[in-house]
Amino acid sequence: GQNIDQPTEMTATEGAIVQINCTYQTSGFNGLFWYQQHAGEAPTFLSYNVLDGLEEKGRFSSFLSRSKGYSYLLLKELQMKDSASYLCAVRPRLRDSQNFVFGPGTRLSVLP
């Protein structure tokens, strides 16, 4: 089966750093994705990791460890507009390898 876990909610302060963790157990692995979703809106793509290590993109970084089935999204210099849900998704290496499996999402609240 496929299982992806994320914390349900997190709270952080404006200007701080927050790390959102994601652990996965899938029948294969062909990439891990992070999305941001503001309330009432569609998810938007943030990052894609397929090899171990850290990918940095401005204030956002994403880390992957395939041996541990673990990823995190790091948000620096938090802004109020970063309040949103963050979705972790895995593409398993299956016969129908085009499918994506999404975690339940982590709702981040940034406080002043």
Next chain:
Amino acid sequence: DAGITQSPRHKVTETGTPVTLRCHQTENHRYMYWYRQDPGHGLRLIHYSYGVKDTDKGEVSDGYSVSRSKTEDFLLTLESATSSQTSVYFCAIRTRDNEQFFGPGTRLTVL
């Protein structure tokens, strides 16, 4: 936004009626997806398509059918809507760089 539109954006219907949701893309992407998003469940794949007339089932396909007669359009049909199908429906495409982009969503309420 990868040129993805969905119609309608909001719909209220009654149990037992047929409903069709449309996803339209302008950039000729091969792969298209239909998801539903519900509190406590996250995004779940209903059906996907890997080309014209080529579709396959996802995790929660029961009660739904799809069609793709043209590259740009992917239709999701609820043959006989039920209250359990009240949800927000997102269409998505996958690019050659393995990024997935979503349409704006359709909020469907089945009374």
